[in-house]
Amino acid sequence: MAPVKRRVFKTNNEMAVELAKYTADLSSKFCKERGVFTVVLSGGDLIAWLWKLLEAPYIDSIEWSKWHIFWVDERVCAWDHADSNYKLAYDGFLSKVPIPAENIYAIDNGLGAEGNAELAAERYEECLKQKVNQNIIRTYKSSGFPQFDLQLLGMGPDGHMASLFPGHAQINEKVKWVTSITDSPKPPSKRITFTLPVINCASYNVMAVCDKEQADSAAAALNHTKDLPAGRLTADVEVVWFLDQAAASKLPHGWCSIL
Numbered sequence: 001m002a003p004v005k006r007r008v009f010k011t012n013n014e015m016a017v018e019l020a021k022y023t024a025d026l027s028s029k030f031c032k033e034r035g036v037f038t039v040v041l042s043g044g045d046l047i048a049w050l051w052k053l054l055e056a057p058y059i060d061s062i063e064w065s066k067w068h069i070f071w072v073d074e075r076v077c078a079w080d081h082a083d084s085n086y087k088l089a090y091d092g093f094l095s096k097v098p099i100p101a102e103n104i105y106a107i108d109n110g111l112g113a114e115g116n117a118e119l120a121a122e123r124y125e126e127c128l129k130q131k132v133n134q135n136i137i138r139t140y141k142s143s144g145f146p147q148f149d150l151q152l153l154g155m156g157p158d159g160h161m162a163s164l165f166p167g168h169a170q171i172n173e174k175v176k177w178v179t180s181i182t183d184s185p186k187p188p189s190k191r192i193t194f195t196l197p198v199i200n201c202a203s204y205n206v207m208a209v210c211d212k213e214q215a216d217s218a219a220a221a222l223n224h225t226k227d228l229p230a231g232r233l234t235a236d237v238e239v240v241w242f243l244d245q246a247a248a249s250k251l252p253h254g255w256c257s258i259l
């Protein structure tokens with residue numbers, strides 16, 4: 001299991017600058033080694049923190065044509081609805097970088113399945129299996145689970161990540177790659193989400209948290225004082241929490257030397 005690292009920044013702007021550098025370094029490593037870079041996005045504030053990737057030097061130096069984009073979760077709603085994680089990422093990031101449209105794999109929003117989140121989850125799992133067969137996504141050792149190169153994740157104030165919520169059964173799924181929830185405590189209630197084994201098989205996992213509302217859960221997750229989904233985050237190679245000072249304010253003294 002990869003050690004959980006923490007990096008604390010004075011402001012979320014400083015965090016965004018380092019997050020861009022971290023992502024760009026991994027992009028160049030994986031594009032060189034594999035010829036592709038598989039990136040998983042989440043919803044929430046994360047997309048806004050990718051702004052630095054849209055600027056020099058990254059906008060010109062990153063090999064965008066080799067990126068393949070997936071989502072860790074989606075809400076059952078139209079892709080052009082304000083609730084959609086696809087729309088959030090498209091408007092704030094994907095429409096501004098030259099990633100080929102055919103390399104962007106939005107989660108079936110469930111509407112083709114008449115609002116059936118379970119069916120939509122099955123369809124996304126099929127989509128991932130196809131990408132494994134095409135050698136775009138690797139699989140993790142002998143487990144057969146997909147192994148993404150980098151996942152960019154966020155955590156809610158209650159300690160949820162993706163659409164895995166505290167006290168909900170989905171966090172214990174061991175077989176499926178993608179599952180669904182119909183009673184999400186964070187609206188909208190119907191969602192599609194990666195399962196924990198898939199999330200934790202990624203080579204690199206980043207958890208970006210920048211708000212004082214998340215401070216209690218960040219401390220509980222990192223210190224394992226409560227069983228929170230975000231506290232179960234690991235990775236194959238490296239898991240790094242990127243926090244601003246506000247989100248790190250409840251961490252034990254000495255844990256948060258500012259960078």
Ligand SMILES: O=C(O)[C@H](O)[C@@H](O)[C@H](O)[C@H](O)COP(=O)(O)O
Nearest residue numbers: 042043044045073154155156162
């Ligand atoms: O659909 C969602 O709700 C998001 O995809 C989820 O994965 C997000 O990362 C967390 O909820 C944190 O969200 P905030 O950054 O808004 O707290």
